[in-house]
Every structure is written in structure tokens, then in C-alpha cells.
Amino acid sequence: MTARPGATRSAGAAGTAARRAVAAFAAVAALAAAPACGRSAEEQEADALLHAIDTLRNAPSEPRAGREALLAELERQPASTPPAASARDTCARAYRLLLEATAAEARVRALLEAPAGSAGPAALSDLTDLAAADAKVKESAEVMPRCAEALAGLRRARRGM
Numbered sequence: 001m002t003a004r005p006g007a008t009r010s011a012g013a014a015g016t017a018a019r020r021a022v023a024a025f026a027a028v029a030a031l032a033a034a035p036a037c038g039r040s041a042e043e044q045e046a047d048a049l050l051h052a053i054d055t056l057r058n059a060p061s062e063p064r065a066g067r068e069a070l071l072a073e074l075e076r077q078p079a080s081t082p083p084a085a086s087a088r089d090t091c092a093r094a095y096r097l098l099l100e101a102t103a104a105e106a107r108v109r110a111l112l113e114a115p116a117g118s119a120g121p122a123a124l125s126d127l128t129d130l131a132a133a134d135a136k137v138k139e140s141a142e143v144m145p146r147c148a149e150a151l152a153g154l155r156r157a158r159r160g161m
Helices: 007-033 041-058 064-076 083-114 120-160
Strands: none
Touching: 041 064, 041 083, 041 120, 064 083, 083 120
């Protein structure tokens, strides 16, 4: 497989963006997790989760590596209460499906943009990815409202803590 011109440069930029996103998230998460006057561990956990989900939701869709890093951070967040676990798990599932779908779509797009005759045996696999990507986009669209509901539940629980 021959690399596209600039592919190394864009891959390097994506890696840099991902590292910056994770570093920024880690710094804010550390501040959010720092002990504060009268804040319980559950409140700190809820705040960190809400921030992680908001950061992921507000992140630009490209480079995809940045969103992947933020999703991995969300998936690693502790969630000891039912509202926290529901928000983390539901939102992580919705965004995981979406990112997997966009990755498959990108592979198919690259295949379509490849010079005629340059597609190898993997081309058929990439084309079947398109059907899987479509299914994941639809499933993500079904899970996203549940993510929003779980976030609202976590915010309500946070106020009651």
C-alpha cells in the first residue's frame, strides 16, 4: 500500500492533536478531582464525568484521533454511583459507535479516491465496512438521546449530593 502524499504529515498532526487533547483533559480532570471545601467524592466524580462528556461532545470531529483519545479518557473515568455509571457507559457507547462508523466511512472514502486498479483484496472488506458503518450510525443515533437523558439524570443527582 502506498502512502498518500502528506499522509505522514497529517498522521503526525493528528497524533499531536490527540496528545494535546489528552493533556488538556488530564489537567482539567486533575483540577476537578482535587479536594474542595465540602465536596464529596461523588460530587467530584460527577463533575469529572460531566466535564469529560462535555469535552468529548464539543471536540472537533477531525482529527479523529483527538476524539478517540477523549473517548478513551471518558471510558477510564470512575463511576461509583448508578447515575454516573449510566452517563459514562451510555455516552461512551454512543460515541464509540459514531467513531467506529466514521473510521469505516473514511476507509471506504479512501478506497473510492484511490487510483483505478490500485485497490487490493482488502477493498471488498472495506466495502462491507460501509454497511456496518451505516448500522453503527443508526445505532448511535438511537443511543444519543439515552446519553442526553443519562446526563440530565447525573446533573440532577449531582445537585442532590
